Amino acid sequence: MSEQIVPDTEHRGLVARLPQLPRDLALLARFDRPIGWWLLFWPCVFGVWLAGAGVQPVLLAWLLAGAIAMRGAGCVYNDIVDADLDRQVARTMLRPVASGRVTKGLAWGWLVALSLVGFLVLLQLRWQAQLVALASLALVAAYPFMKRITWWPQAWLGMVFSWGLPVAWAELRFDNWDALAAVYAGCICWVIGYDTIYALQDREDDAMVGIRSSALAMGTRVRGGIAAFYAAAVGLWGLGFWLYRADPIACLALLPVAGHLAWQVATLDPQDPANPLARFRANRTAGALMAAACFVVGNAGV
Numbered sequence: 001m002s003e004q005i006v007p008d009t010e011h012r013g014l015v016a017r018l019p020q021l022p023r024d025l026a027l028l029a030r031f032d033r034p035i036g037w038w039l040l041f042w043p044c045v046f047g048v049w050l051a052g053a054g055v056q057p058v059l060l061a062w063l064l065a066g067a068i069a070m071r072g073a074g075c076v077y078n079d080i081v082d083a084d085l086d087r088q089v090a091r092t093m094l095r096p097v098a099s100g101r102v103t104k105g106l107a108w109g110w111l112v113a114l115s116l117v118g119f120l121v122l123l124q125l126r127w128q129a130q131l132v133a134l135a136s137l138a139l140v141a142a143y144p145f146m147k148r149i150t151w152w153p154q155a156w157l158g159m160v161f162s163w164g165l166p167v168a169w170a171e172l173r174f175d176n177w178d179a180l181a182a183v184y185a186g187c188i189c190w191v192i193g194y195d196t197i198y199a200l201q202d203r204e205d206d207a208m209v210g211i212r213s214s215a216l217a218m219g220t221r222v223r224g225g226i227a228a229f230y231a232a233a234v235g236l237w238g239l240g241f242w243l244y245r246a247d248p249i250a251c252l253a254l255l256p257v258a259g260h261l262a263w264q265v266a267t268l269d270p271q272d273p274a275n276p277l278a279r280f281r282a283n284r285t286a287g288a289l290m291a292a293a294c295f296v297v298g299n300a301g302v
Contacts, residue, residue: 029114031072035283035284037071038284039284039287041068043187044164045063045294046291047180048063048172052298063121066121066122067164069114069115073111076114077140078143078144080097080104080111082098083097128171139160148211154191162191165180176243179240182236183237186239189236190283196214196229198276200215234261237257256289267279
């Protein structure tokens with residue numbers, strides 16, 4: 001049964017052992033797919049490590065808890081809003097709300113519970129970081145509707161999924177916003193690139209039901225488009241590093257993540273159903289490499 005309910009889960013055995021209702025709630029929050037909260041968490045790490053305050057393990061632990069909870073809450077909200085659309089797409093038609101296994105009332109209750117965890121994390125931050133975090137709520141609330149009104153919902157997702165960067169930065173320092181803006185813009189381009197890869201899985205179904213995506217907008221030039229966004233990400237990250245520390249050697253820290261993103265593009269096969277998902281998940285490694293670059297640049301000479 002779990003094979004049908006969770007076609008792209010990363011933890012089939014763990015999910016399959018849960019009773020039906022807890023399993024459906026776990027699926028609703030995408031706890032079976034940790035790549036999502038990794039991708040939300042990595043920009044938080046970028047902000048912490050680029051700020052030059054060392055490793056900050058306690059802060060990172062809180063931010064990780066917040067990323068897991070709020071990514072889950074965002075997924076629940078998305079599934080509530082998109083239930084009718086999800087029923088028309090093969091990959092999503094068996095999601096708990098779309099299939100009717102979880103009522104919208106219960107889903108809203110689960111969303112509130114997850115949001116309370118996020119609120120607990122918010123209380124651990126200083127007031128400047130709290131204000132920055134709260135400013136993201138409008139972006140989060142609008143995201144599920146973007147696929148109905150723009151061919152570039154991935155750009156909106158980029159703003160949402162990169163928001164942990166300014167939150168973490170505001171927790172530790174309140175200067176060098178030009179450098180942070182460049183790194184943030186680079187993160188948006190990175191998200192557009194990897195979420196376009198993810199959207200390749202649904203191009204046919206999305207076209208039939210009227211869902212818009214960058215994968216459809218790019219058409220046959222999707223590989224070149226992804227390459228362009230990844231190149232823009234690396235370029236903007238390099239600009240941010242330069243504005244933060246005008247040292248050419250600092251930009252060399254970006255070579256590993258640049259090489260990894262180039263590998264993703266070079267080995268991407270849009271015609272192979274398994275390939276885009278694997279390349280999308282590979283961005284967990286890309287995030288780790290970028291985090292290491294931020295640590296090197298932020299803490300060099302400290």
